[in-house]
Amino acid sequence: MSDAPTREEMREIVRERRRAKALLNLKVGETVYYLPPTMRPHSGSRATVRRAPRDDVKTPSVRLEFPDGALLTAPLRHLRRTSPKADTPAFLTDARSRPAWTRLVTALRGETSPAQQQDSEARARQLAGMVAPKGSEKAAKLDVARVLLEAAQAEAQTAAQPPGRGGRGQPKAQPLSPPTLNTDVERLDQEQRAMTNSIAKCIHRRYFLSDREVRDLSEAEREAAGVRGVLGQLIGLGLRDVGGAEAGSNTALKPSELHALAQDTLTQAYPLALEACQMLVTGKADHALTLAFQVQQLRLTALAAQRELDRTRTQRHTGRYFHGDVLSVREEHEGGGMTQYYARLTIVYGEDGHSVVVANAAELESLTGLRVGTQGWASLCRWIEDHSDRAGGRKQGRRQADDEHMIYQEHDEYLELRPTLSKYPNLLRAFSAIRAALFRNDFATGANRLEIPPDHPTAGHHAPQEEKVRDASAKIALTPSQ
Numbered sequence: 001m002s003d004a005p006t007r008e009e010m011r012e013i014v015r016e017r018r019r020a021k022a023l024l025n026l027k028v029g030e031t032v033y034y035l036p037p038t039m040r041p042h043s044g045s046r047a048t049v050r051r052a053p054r055d056d057v058k059t060p061s062v063r064l065e066f067p068d069g070a071l072l073t074a075p076l077r078h079l080r081r082t083s084p085k086a087d088t089p090a091f092l093t094d095a096r097s098r099p100a101w102t103r104l105v106t107a108l109r110g111e112t113s114p115a116q117q118q119d120s121e122a123r124a125r126q127l128a129g130m131v132a133p134k135g136s137e138k139a140a141k142l143d144v145a146r147v148l149l150e151a152a153q154a155e156a157q158t159a160a161q162p163p164g165r166g167g168r169g170q171p172k173a174q175p176l177s178p179p180t181l182n183t184d185v186e187r188l189d190q191e192q193r194a195m196t197n198s199i200a201k202c203i204h205r206r207y208f209l210s211d212r213e214v215r216d217l218s219e220a221e222r223e224a225a226g227v228r229g230v231l232g233q234l235i236g237l238g239l240r241d242v243g244g245a246e247a248g249s250n251t252a253l254k255p256s257e258l259h260a261l262a263q264d265t266l267t268q269a270y271p272l273a274l275e276a277c278q279m280l281v282t283g284k285a286d287h288a289l290t291l292a293f294q295v296q297q298l299r300l301t302a303l304a305a306q307r308e309l310d311r312t313r314t315q316r317h318t319g320r321y322f323h324g325d326v327l328s329v330r331e332e333h334e335g336g337g338m339t340q341y342y343a344r345l346t347i348v349y350g351e352d353g354h355s356v357v358v359a360n361a362a363e364l365e366s367l368t369g370l371r372v373g374t375q376g377w378a379s380l381c382r383w384i385e386d387h388s389d390r391a392g393g394r395k396q397g398r399r400q401a402d403d404e405h406m407i408y409q410e411h412d413e414y415l416e417l418r419p420t421l422s423k424y425p426n427l428l429r430a431f432s433a434i435r436a437a438l439f440r441n442d443f444a445t446g447a448n449r450l451e452i453p454p455d456h457p458t459a460g461h462h463a464p465q466e467e468k469v470r471d472a473s474a475k476i477a478l479t480p481s482q
Contacts (some may be wrong), residue, residue: 011058013037019173026062032079034064034072072203077317091131102128104148124149141172182371188428191417193408196431198329199438200406203388209342209451210325255309262305269298320354321347321384326451336464341438347384356381358430368436377427383424384418407431 005013009234026032030049034042051063061075095101104123107116128145170225188196214283253261276291297370310319326351329341357363361377387406408415452458 001318012228016077017227019080023076023079023081024053024060026052026076026079028052028309032064032081034066034074034078035080036074036078042070042072047072049063089147091128091144092147092151094131098127098130100130101152104152105156105159108153109160118133119150119187120152121145124152141346188432190415192435195329195435196329196407196428197405197415199327199431200333200404201432202327203345203384204406206322207234207328208322209326209453209456210324247262253308254307258305258309261418262302262309265298265302265305269295272298303349319348321349327434327438328456330457337462338457339461340459343434343437343440345434347381356385364433364437367440368433370429370433372433372434373426374428376429379427380425380430383421384428 021034026049028049028051032047032049034045034047036043045065046068047064049062050065050071053060053062055440056217059075061073062079064072066072084233104120107120107123112120124145125141127148128141131148132141132144272291273295276288276295279285280289324344325344327343327345329343331339331341333339345364347356348359349355350357358377358381361372365372380446402409405415406420407418409418410416417428442443449458
């Protein structure tokens with residue numbers, strides 16, 4: 001037979017070499033555990049390193065000092081940083097296999113009275129008499145009973161916990177931890193810089209998921225659904241009720257009049273809704289249906305007035321700066337396909353009605369662990385305002401022609417930071433936090449599935465369209481004919 005080691009022996013040798021290599025950074029004064037493969041003096045004991053290992057020798061070793069003062073030189077493969085796991089005693093394994101163990105654990109569940117505690121101790125002593133080694137003394141059996149009682153109490157407490165995720169009990173709500181990491185923005189690689197350019201482009205072009213369903217409809221769909229006609233008719237009816245202009249007029253109501261219209265229509269709808277319920281209880285379904293239609297008309301009128309009021313508020317620079325809260329970033333791959341990312345970025349107008357602020361800045365810092373600071377988020381907001389105002393013609397200055405390289409510009413096939421961004425201190429820290437939130441892609445920082453429209457891709461990698469068509473054709477070919 002060959003003397004070559006088996007596959008399992010080779011794996012164990014490789015594992016020992018890896019463990020020994022990980023212990024090369026041991027320093028004098030550190031604590032380790034001496035675990036030789038065979039029983040030797042001080043086996044399993046804790047020791048202190050008195051001489052560190054050398055990395056220029058084939059078999060590194062250390063000098064150990066044990067608590068009794070003994071000194072020993074041992075190779076690294078006989079050392080561990082953590083204590084060895086204690087084996088379960090044989091009598092405890094035997095006790096857990098007996099029906100008396102189940103009765104003992106059941107008796108220990110919940111709050112126990114002194115009488116129940118005495119009964120449990122008696123059960124533990126009886127069980128200890130069954131599983132203790134033959135010929136054991138009374139003191140040894142009492143020690144076995146004590147160990148059995150403690151193990152049964154621990155198992156009863158674990159079983160009494162309410163089931164949660166994976167049966168580990170309900171997780172406790174923990175407060176959000178403050179950010180602790182500082183991103184070294186000077187050492188970003190080319191892929192990270194390209195991703196920062198993509199984020200800047202998507203923010204500048206307002207690639208946010210819109211939560212207004214009517215905005216996503218085309219003109220043909222609006223005409224088919226009759227949304228525009230119904231809203232116009234209801235607004236006209238509401239204007240006539242308050243003595244305003246006729247339907248089709250371009251005269252806009254003041255905010256106070258819109259408030260009054262919404263309040264009056266809801267006030268009128270409330271008694272009609274109560275009357276419809278009374279008619280329905282008495283069996284007058286036709287009358288109740290007529291009243292329900294009137295209530296629905298008044299409700300839609302109030303919604304239309306509220307929508308017009310929200311539009312007026314937007315013109316007055318209150319509320320959100322963009323039309324959505326979820327930023328959509330798409331990374332195109334050279335070989336085809338793309339990866340879709342979503343991150344929640346809520347930008348609203350400040351109290352002054354002119355400047356903008358990031359409403360969820362503290363949440364982004366806490367969930368990503370990156371420290372941005374007030375200056376970084378303020379620079380991001382000023383950067384957004386400056387580029388949006390220049391693009392819309394509301395601010396002097398030349399509009400940047402290349403939206404693909406708004407942060408890093410190409411120079412000798414290398415992405416370098418634009419020198420004009422020096423007036424936005426710590427801007428890159430804000431983009432780094434957004435990039436980290438995109439890669440997290442969870443419920444806290446990303447988008448809920450219900451927030452993603454049907455015509456938008458889900459988060460994650462998407463194969464090229466040709467590959468999808470090829471896979472679909474293969475599935476059709478494998479499907480047996482009827």
